[in-house]
Amino acid sequence: MAELTSAALDIIRQYASLLETVEEGLDYVTASFADPQRRHADRLLADILLALGKIGETNVYLEQLFAEESDFVRQLERFADVLDAAEALDGKFADAAAKEQIVRGWLSPAFQAWKIAVEGGLRRYLVQ
Numbered sequence: 001m002a003e004l005t006s007a008a009l010d011i012i013r014q015y016a017s018l019l020e021t022v023e024e025g026l027d028y029v030t031a032s033f034a035d036p037q038r039r040h041a042d043r044l045l046a047d048i049l050l051a052l053g054k055i056g057e058t059n060v061y062l063e064q065l066f067a068e069e070s071d072f073v074r075q076l077e078r079f080a081d082v083l084d085a086a087e088a089l090d091g092k093f094a095d096a097a098a099k100e101q102i103v104r105g106w107l108s109p110a111f112q113a114w115k116i117a118v119e120g121g122l123r124r125y126l127v128q
Contacts, residue, residue: 004065009125011058012062012125012126013126015058015062016122018051019118019119022051022052022055022115023111023112025045025048026108028044029041029044029045029048029103030103030108033100033103042093045093049086052082052111056079056083059077062076063076063077066121069121072118075114075117075121076121079114079118081110081114082107082110082114084110085110085111086107088102088107
């Protein structure tokens with residue numbers, strides 16, 4: 001287990017919180033496809049895409065921080081699958097059916113699977 005500074009632990013806590021927020025946001029957006037009362041889903045989805053960029057930036061830092069933990073670094077690198085799914089949304093925001101198919105069928109499942117794997121590596125630092 002890597003010896004982390006207080007600043008690094010703060011970053012990890014904020015990162016874990018962001019992962020939770022993105023997951024909740026994806027759940028909301030997914031539910032919005034069946035519930036027209038959820039009007040802010042497109043704005044939330046745009047915010048989620050921005051958050052995914054921040055997660056990707058933080059992953060670079062975490063890969064350096066945990067360079068000695070190759071299994072965890074490999075899990076972080078799998079974030080590319082999430083980014084691929086997010087990129088599939090490019091140009092599809094106006095096409096409700098395509099957007100739903102991408103979010104429900106690809107982006108949300110890819111993010112959730114990746115998040116579960118990464119949380120396993122982070123847990124030992126979050127429960128100190």
